[in-house]
Amino acid sequence: MTDMEGRFPDAMFKAIIDSLPESVAIIDAEGTILYVNPAWSDYGCRNGLCIPGDWPGRNYIQVCLEAAARGDPDADSAAAGIRGVIRGERPDFYLEYPCHGPDEKHWFMMRAVPLRWDGPSRCIISHHEITERKLAEERIEAMAYLDGLTGIANRRYFDTFLDQEWRRAARLRTPLALVMLDIDHFKPFNDHYGHQAGDDCLRQIGQLLKGFAQRAGDMAARYGGEEFALVLANTYAPQAAQIAEEVRAAILGLGIPHAFSAFDQRLTVSLGVAVVHPGNGEQPASLIAAADHALYAAKTGGRNRVAIAPPSPADPVGGTM
Secondary structure (H helix, E strand, O other): OOOOOOOOOOHHHHHHHHHOOOEEEEEEOOOEEEEEOHHHHHHHHHOOOOOOOOOOOOEHHHHHHHHHHOOOHHHHHHHHHHHHHHOOOOOOEEEEEEOOOOOOOOEEEEEEEEOOOOOOOEEEEEEEEOHHHHHHHHHHHHHHHEOOOOOOEOHHHHHHHHHHHHHHHHHHOOOEEEEEEEEOOHHHHHHHHOHHHHHHHHHHHHHHHHOOOOOOOOEEEEEEOOEEEEEEEOOOHHHHHHHHHHHHHHHHHOOOEOOOOOOOOEOOEEEEEEEEOOOOOOOHHHHHHHHHHHHHHHHHOOOOOEEEOOOOOOOOOOOOO
């Protein structure tokens, strides 16, 4: 660098950084951003971090801490890692994290390394997309994450996916919806028609639910036994309730015979819907509990219906927009 104050790189160094496809920023010993390349600005705008004016002058460690306060668990680790590099406590730091959009999945690796030069202490922050590798890993892991009977996600993957979507919704400040579904009177169905018919029923419902989870932030899962779950990213309560009602009607429309059903001798389901804005001090378990309580209300209210959980006291606005 020709400017020993480190405020701006010389023309050649700037051209090199600006030509990189990776997002690159240079920060000082306090975490203040001195320079970012165009890829950094583009990356920020694509992921809900468009900064009015310009990035230089903002404190990147503070940006991480603000993200942590909104519920992003990776942000605290990022801030601590960058501080460690700046203080010379570690030679470098890297972190892999998901950053999914509404329709596509993306993963990135953040790396922090010290700038090796004779000027003031500086740190280079870069974000490199690793989506292709992570998708390949995901395909391999899917074999362990799929329910063997229905072909949709199992409970293990549901927990992992919900946690990821919770963090993404907290970062983007968008609502996250969960629909819990339970087959009405399934034990009498199994006892009367046999376990093979019961398995066929579960397969049909699993594949039907899969059709309602088409976006990157959506997922259909077998939660356990005859209970299923549908995760819906960036979905407000009215839309989630409508989708749940469509699911209920579609399953009824399958026309699966059920001699013990209270509705036209066909198999029915009860559904509970809950919607929150993550980042208000709650955890994913609170969303599951709210949807489960709504499901209980649907079943005690007569079954073959949709019930919606009231907004949480920690999230009074909820997903009502």
